[in-house]
Amino acid sequence: MLKKNRREDILKAAIGIFSQKGYHDTRISDIIKPANIARGTFYLYFDHKRQIFDSILNTLLVELDQCIKNIEVGKDRPHPLNQLRGNLTRVFTLLIENPDLGRILLRHATGLDDRVAYTIEDALKLGIKMGLIRECNPKISSYCILGGIKEVIEHFSLTKKGTAEIDAIVEEVLNFGIHGLKNPALPSYFTQKNK
Amino acid sequence: MLKKNRREDILKAAIGIFSQKGYHDTRISDIIKPANIARGTFYLYFDHKRQIFDSILNTLLVELDQCIKNIEVGKDRPHPLNQLRGNLTRVFTLLIENPDLGRILLRHATGLDDRVAYTIEDALKLGIKMGLIRECNPKISSYCILGGIKEVIEHFSLTKKGTAEIDAIVEEVLNFGIHGLKNPALPSYFTQKNK
Amino acid sequence: MLKKNRREDILKAAIGIFSQKGYHDTRISDIIKPANIARGTFYLYFDHKRQIFDSILNTLLVELDQCIKNIEVGKDRPHPLNQLRGNLTRVFTLLIENPDLGRILLRHATGLDDRVAYTIEDALKLGIKMGLIRECNPKISSYCILGGIKEVIEHFSLTKKGTAEIDAIVEEVLNFGIHGLKNPALPSYFTQKNK
């Protein structure tokens, strides 16, 4: 009907299939059938099978980018933890509410990992300098954080979640990253390495 | 010796290729060439392309299983933390020293995740009951742990590591999981949620 | 004026493309773009891709026909050689000055050859009967003549030529057909077949 709609229809169909079957097992036929278009029409809007996939990925990355705001420190700014909480909530909401997108992003966005990890690492370094974060290896820690978040999304995006649930998940993840799992009532374990 | 070797040769070649190219982009030709066998010979040892891949995965899972020992609590047992440390070290060593295996495992072992996460979850529940671990959501936390470990392996298996390095990585990951990132000198942040 | 122009525009564009790319490598898109028309418009003026090509060929054949005048013998007629010279000059001029047309004609006008050769053959027979032409096999000779002319046009239509140049080429071709290449100072070679 509307011109823009055709492209959107195809994209919508493609996202669904790609997220279920992955890139390789998705056939052009799998896309055009639910999109209700002819084979040739597909190639009117996309040059390659690869191109539509990359196009989807790109859109995702842009949306993801919009979820993440730089954490700024200042007296008129919310507490860094709350800024972080906001970022996490937005990302989780995007990916858990659009599980297809989430799966595609998590499984195929090679190269994205390192970029994100690097950003986290920088934040950690700043946190250490500011005394908010304990002395740690920021590189290794950044991969721990990123991995944890990815895994939680991967798992929890399988079933739809409401806002409250997402908030609870975010809170738990935050808590994990900040306090770890040790019972705070106990003394540090770490004198016992060689026993 | 001879018979067994053929199968091993093929497996070895396949592991290398699968880990580099992934399942889909690996051709039978890619496997038989470095394995120095004829095309038909491949099918004497494996029924399908899929089967050799699953076979590799299975071997990996067995090896992985052997790395992980149930954590037992008792006065004649090492501190649970040290048992955990041992498990982690063995897993990291296996996967970082065999990066090909590691990559295959991490990228393709769908379904493994949930199983492992479930094991972790159980351990967490026990830890909570024993007072070693703070009150937390054990399911979410287990995914945080698992994801963190996976991401660290994925990243650090790209370059060979020595024992000392592996130990350091393990220590950092442990520390992250146990203490989190908060500077212990600070009071808990978590009163400030709504600011 | 307008209506006719559309068709002419398309034809002009098509001639250029066909002569450069040949029939098979020419796409409808290649034609409609320089013709500044929509895809559907093309099919208002031509039924098929093949039809526009044939149409071009037909126009060419008509033009070619107009170049060639029957050679008439009579005391009030120019010498047959000059009539022939006139024909050749007109044909060469047409095709060398319109290299696109020339190329299309030479490469694709299957079936034209035999018709033209037949005309030449008839002329040769007449010439023999009149004593102007030596006893020869008129069929074979007609193909020699036709082929020579075609090859010369094919080659020399690659670069624009002026009237003087065309005249010179015509003269040389005529000379070749009439006198052959033998140095007239020599006796006939043809006693030496078996040496």
Added chain:
Amino acid sequence: MLKKNRREDILKAAIGIFSQKGYHDTRISDIIKPANIARGTFYLYFDHKRQIFDSILNTLLVELDQCIKNIEVGKDRPHPLNQLRGNLTRVFTLLIENPDLGRILLRHATGLDDRVAYTIEDALKLGIKMGLIRECNPKISSYCILGGIKEVIEHFSLTKKGTAEIDAIVEEVLNFGIHGLKNPALPSYFTQKNK
């Protein structure tokens, strides 16, 4: 049966089809059907549709080359005319006896023309210097010769010819090239240009 045979079978089938339908209208199916092979088998022997075609063309050019021997002048050498006659006879025999090859060569060997014409031109220049050939424009004349030969082959390769017939054709072509068509009893026409 024999290993070499498969490739030959495919080539033979391809030559037949290509010569009838030309490159573009020949489908892989057209080739594999008479060759009695499966679709995939074709690609075992040739990389592309284009490659088998080029391969055929190349073989042709080699065979053609073997037909043509440099004309050498010397008292212990046959008369140049007879050497020329030999070349022509061999070329005509090859192409007329293998009409499929002939058609492919004539229609598709772009670039061959100019090379051959150049060889002829050189021979003509030598002949002029030696006084065997009259003063003429050797470039234009070479195209006349080449074109004549091509056209005769094109036409006469449509029907099988015996040795005697080929000899007769060669003789007529030679005669045409050497003596032209003028009745030798007449004086030169070429004083009458402007009448």
Added chain:
DNA sequence: GATGAATGAGTCTTCATTCAT
């Protein structure tokens, strides 16, 4: 057991032609 030539189902992509607006 070993071989590797042969198979053919399956996939992407192209492009002449149509047709609703």
Added chain:
DNA sequence: GATGAATGAAGACTCATTCAT
């Protein structure tokens, strides 16, 4: 008449798997 989005038949090429030797 004009448009250009839509169509789908058709073709080149791939590659896991088979099988005769």
